[in-house]
Amino acid sequence: MGAGRPKKYTKKSLQAAVDGYFASISRTVQALDDDGEPMRNDAGEPIRVVEYVRPPSVGGLCLYLGIDRSTWQNYADRKLHPELAGVTAYARMRMEAYLEEQLLTREKNVQGLIFNLQNNYGWREKREVELGGETRRTVAESAQAGNMSIAEKMALLAEQRGALKEMEQGDG
Numbered sequence: 001m002g003a004g005r006p007k008k009y010t011k012k013s014l015q016a017a018v019d020g021y022f023a024s025i026s027r028t029v030q031a032l033d034d035d036g037e038p039m040r041n042d043a044g045e046p047i048r049v050v051e052y053v054r055p056p057s058v059g060g061l062c063l064y065l066g067i068d069r070s071t072w073q074n075y076a077d078r079k080l081h082p083e084l085a086g087v088t089a090y091a092r093m094r095m096e097a098y099l100e101e102q103l104l105t106r107e108k109n110v111q112g113l114i115f116n117l118q119n120n121y122g123w124r125e126k127r128e129v130e131l132g133g134e135t136r137r138t139v140a141e142s143a144q145a146g147n148m149s150i151a152e153k154m155a156l157l158a159e160q161r162g163a164l165k166e167m168e169q170g171d172g
Contacts, residue, residue, distance in 0.1 A: 011087060
């Protein structure tokens with residue numbers, strides 16, 4: 001018999017409790033167009049959307065489940081609890097989907113959403129930097145320098161020092 005306290009949840013009971021949490025903070029409503037008319041999909045079926053009365057969160061979920069965050073993290077660990085990992089991944093996906101939808105539809109105050117997505121869901125901000133001509137030349141020379149002998153590198157450095165001195169004398 002394993003050491004420690006037995007788990008509070010089985011896979012089935014955890015799935016039911018997670019579903020209960022999401023049901024307790026949301027409702028499903030008919031999607032309406034700008035004129036207040038019910039929206040339908042291409043098959044003519046009504047489009048229904050989940051509307052959250054309270055934003056889903058790991059803290060809120062843990063309170064609902066009656067466990068602390070470290071227990072939830074243990075449940076999410078595939079090595080410790082492989083039988084529960086699917087349920088925890090499902091809950092995490094629902095929370096991430098909510099945050100992503102909010103990021104796409106909210107017009108302002110998205111900094112907290114971005115922070116949460118970057119720190120808890122692995123999102124990264126991609127930045128591109130435009131290099132000036134001199135920087136591009138230096139980068140190209142540096143790449144080329146990787147294939148150069150020590151003597152060639154020394155000659156290139158001497159050439160760059162000479163160009164730098166000329167620029168300094170021109171400014172003076």
